[in-house]
Amino acid sequence: MAHLNQPFRLFYIGNRFGRIAAAATKGFNVTHEQVKAPAVPRFLGPAVEGPPSQRASGVLEAFPERAAIFEQRMAGLDKSIDPAVRGWVVESAKLLERVFPDVAEYLEATARAVGVDYLAMQASYFSYVGLSARAEEVEGVDDPEGCSTAAGVLADGGAWLVKNRDTPGWMMDSQSVIEHRDPSWGGAAVVGVSSVGGSMAGSSGINSHGLASVSTSIVGRLGEPGIARAHLQDALLARCETVDEALEIIRSIQHVGGTMTLVDATGTVAAVELSPSGAVIERKQATGGVARTNHYVQSENSTFAIIDPVRLENSSSRLESMECVVDETELDAPWPEVLGSLRSRMATHDGPGAQCRHGAAVVTVSTTIYRSRPPTMFTSDGPGCSSPWVAWSVGESA
Ligand SMILES: [Zn+2]
Numbered sequence: 363m364a365h366l367n368q369p370f371r372l373f374y375i376g377n378r379f380g381r382i383a384a385a386a387t388k389g390f391n392v393t394h395e396q397v398k399a400p401a402v403p404r405f406l407g408p409a410v411e412g413p414p415s416q417r418a419s420g421v422l423e424a425f426p427e428r429a430a431i432f433e434q435r436m437a438g439l440d441k442s443i444d445p446a447v448r449g450w451v452v453e454s455a456k457l458l459e460r461v462f463p464d465v466a467e468y469l470e471a472t473a474r475a476v477g478v479d480y481l482a483m484q485a486s487y488f489s490y491v492g493l494s495a496r497a498e499e500v501e502g503v504d505d506p507e508g509c510s511t512a513a514g515v516l517a518d519g520g521a522w523l524v525k526n527r528d529t530p531g532w533m534m535d536s537q538s539v540i541e542h543r544d545p546s547w548g549g550a551a552v553v554g555v556s557s558v559g560g561s562m563a564g565s566s567g568i569n570s571h572g573l574a575s576v577s578t579s580i581v582g583r584l585g586e587p588g589i590a591r592a593h594l595q596d597a598l599l600a601r602c603e604t605v606d607e608a609l610e611i612i613r614s615i616q617h618v619g620g621t622m623t624l625v626d627a628t629g630t631v632a633a634v635e636l637s638p639s640g641a642v643i644e645r646k647q648a649t650g651g652v653a654r655t656n657h658y659v660q661s662e663n664s665t666f667a668i669i670d671p672v673r674l675e676n677s678s679s680r681l682e683s684m685e686c687v688v689d690e691t692e693l694d695a696p697w698p699e700v701l702g703s704l705r706s707r708m709a710t711h712d713g714p715g716a717q718c719r720h721g722a723a724v725v726t727v728s729t730t731i732y733r734s735r736p737p738t739m740f741t742s743d744g745p746g747c748s749s750p751w752v753a754w755s756v757g758e759s760a
Pocket residue numbers: 709710711718719720745746747748
């Protein structure tokens with residue numbers, strides 16, 4: 363393969379964010395070979411405990427090398443937010459502060475710890491939104507690949523949930539899996555898959571009640587100021603025990619865009635399509651499943667998404683594959699069989715809808731499988747096809 367010895371191209375979408383990513387990868391000439399398969403999981407940190415600000419600095423301290431990558435990335439951040447969108451970023455940050463102050467505190471503490479402007483850091487979370495307010499600038503997507511997710515009900519009363527996290531390869535060296543405990547959670551814990559410097563469960567996570575959540579990006583236009591899906595995910599895992607509790611919060615707030623899929627220990631499954639025009643929910647109980655990639659399936663009326671034909675074709679092929687994963691996962695199969703089948707299905711490389719991605723710009727940096735009852739996480743440090751896996755059971759503290 364010709365690209366093996368080439369540095370990774372950058373995936374960040376759009377104008378200013380290309381520069382952020384370029385700053386981040388300077389000096390990190392990551393090649394496909396290097397990111398393919400770490401020998402042992404390197405992304406596991408010790409548990410962090412305390413209020414949000416303490417947990418945020420705990421994560422940075424737990425991963426000094428990964429925190430250095432984040433610091434370098436932030437050092438290159440353009441602090442002069444485009445005046446046309448500065449107001450939008452300010453209003454969205456205010457909204458986060460008002461609705462989920464704990465999530466805002468966590469992010470503010472991270473910004474303080476690395477000495478970066480909080481608003482500029484906030485702006486960087488919205489790289490999938492046309493923050494320039496000029497849609498055409500986010501239409502020129504470098505690489506069409508994105509994340510693949512699915513979930514389904516199990517006959518034992520619980521549910522399964524899976525995500526292949528597809529990102530630029532350099533993000534493999536930023537990834538983190540870490541357990542959080544907060545005095546305000548009444549003994550509950552959250553295990554999040556994220557990037558060091560990002561939110562608690564930026565990619566996905568599960569709490570000790572068995573509520574688990576994964577999300578995917580959708581490239582879209584600037585709408586009303588809203589809550590980013592990664593921040594929403596943190597808030598739900600910190601607050602809720604069930605999917606229905608989470609849906610109540612989701613219905614009550616203003617969103618940006620993307621999808622979120624949730625499962626819980628009662629065997630409820632829901633896929634949520636988030637956009638500035640609201641949340642469209644597909645909910646299953648007792649039977650069935652859902653799948654989402656990087657386009658809306660049900661939000662026909664949303665004017666948020668920017669439809670890039672190449673990206674849509676890639677996303678649609680992966681969605682078809684994920685729907686097969688749902689169809690082929692037996693409701694009453696024993697758990698080891700479900701786990702084995704999900705692991706092998708998420709590691710396939712066949713055809714345009716292959717779940718395991720080894721693209722020039724985008725790599726599956728982890729496969730994560732959740733079981734809601736008992737609350738358990740299985741995750742790979744690198745592409746699921748060729749990387750070490752770890753299992754993590756998520757318990758309440760005594
Ligand atoms: Zn693979």
